Amino acid sequence: MGSVSHDDVEPVTERVHDNSWSANLEKPHHGEDRDLVLEQARDAVEHTAPGNHVNLVTHGDHGHPETYLYDDLRAAFDGLDLEYVEQCGCGGHVTRVRVEE
Numbered sequence: 001m002g003s004v005s006h007d008d009v010e011p012v013t014e015r016v017h018d019n020s021w022s023a024n025l026e027k028p029h030h031g032e033d034r035d036l037v038l039e040q041a042r043d044a045v046e047h048t049a050p051g052n053h054v055n056l057v058t059h060g061d062h063g064h065p066e067t068y069l070y071d072d073l074r075a076a077f078d079g080l081d082l083e084y085v086e087q088c089g090c091g092g093h094v095t096r097v098r099v100e101e
Helices: 026-031 033-047 070-076
Strands: 021-025 055-058 079-086 095-097
Touching: 021 033, 026 033, 033 055, 033 070, 033 095, 070 079
Parallel strands: 021 055
Antiparallel strands: 055 095, 079 095
16 A cells, blocks of 8 residues: 555645535545545645535545544544544445534
8 A cells, every 4th residue: 555656646625615525535546545545634624614514535445434534533633523424335435524613
């Protein structure tokens, strides 16, 4: 894992979202690199304005996001509410992350 340079991957977003939005973290390069998923999930949360949420759609190859994503986000941020939404038909997972005001 980790064969893709993180510098070569398009960022998940480049602006702060003052609304609820979704971040697609289930592209093939995400399936190959869990560290990239974690890095871009943190970036997505950082780019979500307080009082809003981001739906993190993570690659199914990494399993349920509770096993690797939740603790990483809780360690990086205060004031998050994490909610598992569903597993997509393609095998990915949706986690709603609310950024508290």
